[in-house]
Amino acid sequence: MSRRVLFATGISREPTVGARDRGQKEKKMVREKSPRVAKAINIVGGDNCALFVATCLDPYYGLRYAGWVWVKPDWIRAMDAKSFVRTCSRDAISWLPDEVLGKILSSLSTKQAASTSVLSKKWRYMFTLVDNLDFDDSFSNNNSFKSFVDRTLALQRDFPIKKFSLKCHIRKDNEWQKVYVGRLISHVVKRGVLEIELRIKDRGPYRLPHQLFASKTLVRLSLRLFLGKLPSFVSLPSLKFLYIDAIVVKHEDLLCKLLAGCPVLEELSLLLKCISIMPNTISSPSLKRLSVHYTCRIFNSSLSFDLPNLVYLNYSGFSLCDYPQVNLESLIEAKLDFHPPGVAKEDVMNLVMGIRNVEILHLSPASVDKICYFYDGLPVFNSLVRLSFGCMDKRGWELLANLLKHSPKLENLTIKDFYGYTGHVSMPLNQVKVLHVLGYCGTAEELKHLKSFLKEFECIELVQVDVKGKDYSIISQATKDLMMLPGVSVSSKCQVKVTILK
Template sequence: MAKRVKGVVQINDLPDSVLIHIMSFLSTKVAARTSILSTRWRNLFTLVPNLNFDLDEECPFWGWRRSSYRAPIKRFRCFVDGVLFFHDMENVDKFRLKFCRKRSESVDSISACRWISGALKRGVKHLDLNISLDKFTLPDALFTCRTLTLHLRSVKFFDDNSVKSLFSSCSSLEDVVIEKCSMKKVRSFSFSHPFLKRLSVIHSCDNFNCWLMIDTPHLSNFKLIDHVVAGYSLKNLESIVSVIKILLEDEDLRADATRHATSVFREIYLARSLVMSAYSLELLLSCEPLPDFPTLVELEIPYNKAKQLNSRDKGLETLLPLLPELQNLAFRQDVLNSLPEEVPCLLFKVKAIEISNFVYDQDCIRKAKYILENGRALEKLTIRTSICLYETKLKISKVLFAYPKKSKQCSILIVAIVLLL
């Protein structure tokens, strides 16, 4: 028997709760292998709250032969059945099931449905399904689960009824993500839910003739990253108070896109935090009249060199007077086309400003000087430059650090990718 080293804690000395927490970061197959270590370890893996079953990881596609693919599938089915049968946890935090590569024979839909139902009976909170089956019906228990977050990725909706039947059945959902789904045959993607709090629609609007219709009275967090569709109908969004990301994407500003997308901004006027692309900003500035954002505290227009504002007579400075409570502002230097005239939020409210895509030229330096000279409440100014030489960073630092600041408590941070020559 090996001797214990004084002062050193061995893994067997740790309490069961710590060992179970460590195993929760392992795949279920690896966690199950610990049962052979000793009598104490025999049943510990059955208490792990995270279950992760991945057939493609266990049996890579390139390693399969037609004469032997039935055995790995049979072993996989027996393993999942055994784990769920012996699992002692009443509550499962995460359940992941993956077998997405199509083969002539794969896991059958009856087994998949049985495993998902087993996770639902244990109160699963996060269900991650990445499966490829020609015909598969989700278990009825999924639609009444009160602990579930629904994340749909690469799901194909066949028609308007398929959308309606799915979401109308999930009566207790609070968190939904729709990512890279296909809506080519959907005319109206209608989402009406009384209890939903968080909704994300990401790269799923592949049908420009589709309408996006949302009616969610308790929605607090809304993320939309997609192309502009035929139209929007957004109702009962008065509860939105947290982060909202509106990153609409398109190649040009079409008249119908401008007309339809502006309805998005009119419905989120009570937002406290807003992230949007430069293209979204131009759509917003095309609204007649421009909407007010009386409660907006944070505004971010992330850097994307591929997108440029088409309209040079309007910029961020047009929007700033409509943001009386703004405190945190992050923007690309090129979306501020001209220096604003005595904007109250910049003078008295804004505490943190971040400027990206900053270069050492007269226009950028002038914008930074204006902010330093007028920001009375400013506490931090962050400058993010693109790739530059070390000497260029020194020039920017020398100019800005020496310039007088209206706010005595303001600090300046310059972040750059530096090329040393």
């Protein structure tokens, strides 16, 4: 197969619209000659100078790039116009500084970037500048995948890696493959990787290499696998972001070991499946954001939170029997989505008490139903400003009335719909200024409920209604109905806004 490379360039000292148009025309020219030009990529390298580079290479060799590249004026100042034109006519992209070329190659997939090493002697070593590696064995057999990975790492030598992504499927009883994947992970850790994303399919638990849990440079770690036993010692002094989407069985020390070894962790996301024992305590003095979701029921389990600096909590899944300790003094926003509803023996009030300092609170219909069993002990939410509330029945509306009494600063209230509201539950006097109703259908019954609901909202300034569907006649009628609001003591400054529910 003959090698064919096309280059098109357009340059402007000031990146004007005209310069961009010329670049677009040249990019179109390249596309007409070869339909396999890659996507456009923007790279920031300086200011006051814009360089457009479009390249195309036969698919066998892999390099495909088209886009605007911003470069520093110093990079082209030494080259006069004639030499620039002469260079561009031969090989424009190779003229770019290595720093820019490295960013271009890092924006491509690893397979495409590695294939550029056949272009010339210069390009053979250019791949060492790539700091993002991603490997996926979904469409290859074991031998070809291993061969590609080995060749790629040989080209890279021991240069630093910024991000490493691995997606692989370990075949049944393939111990050799498990060992190879472990060595690969250990290799990138040794090279000072900053971010790792692992998606490993295995029929049984996979034990990650201990080197992964002793990295001094790792900042972000994402795991999606059947998680095996953790090493006895974990030390990740630079880790700030940890995401675990895993099947876990009988590893009660899962978070005890991990969090103890992550002194600067700021964000933790847990999606746990088939777990038989929940970690008893999630404790970290540095954690700021926490998302917890588990998809299986855990009987007779409890969970404590000792997170004094947490500002965001997203908790969903089956509620537990008890939450003995909840230290969330700095919490600003909380989302609760318990399921399934209607199980009275699971006491969630300690958790509700622990989030009493929030400013923003989201309660799903299932969470409201769960809290209804215990709302007589509802705390005072002195800082609550915004509340999103879903309801299933009359008990839920009674809980909302109680929440309004216990939230003296509440100004923004979102109601997911008026399902189950009959008007028999009157709302207390409150300070709500904005009412947002979701899923409004424009029926006469809904309008009646809304009128009844608003009777005690003396401070209301805006009523926003999101209408289901795209029937503009319903929107028009809903606007007219809401503008009238006869018999309701709404202040004259109150505005009505009707929008389409997205």
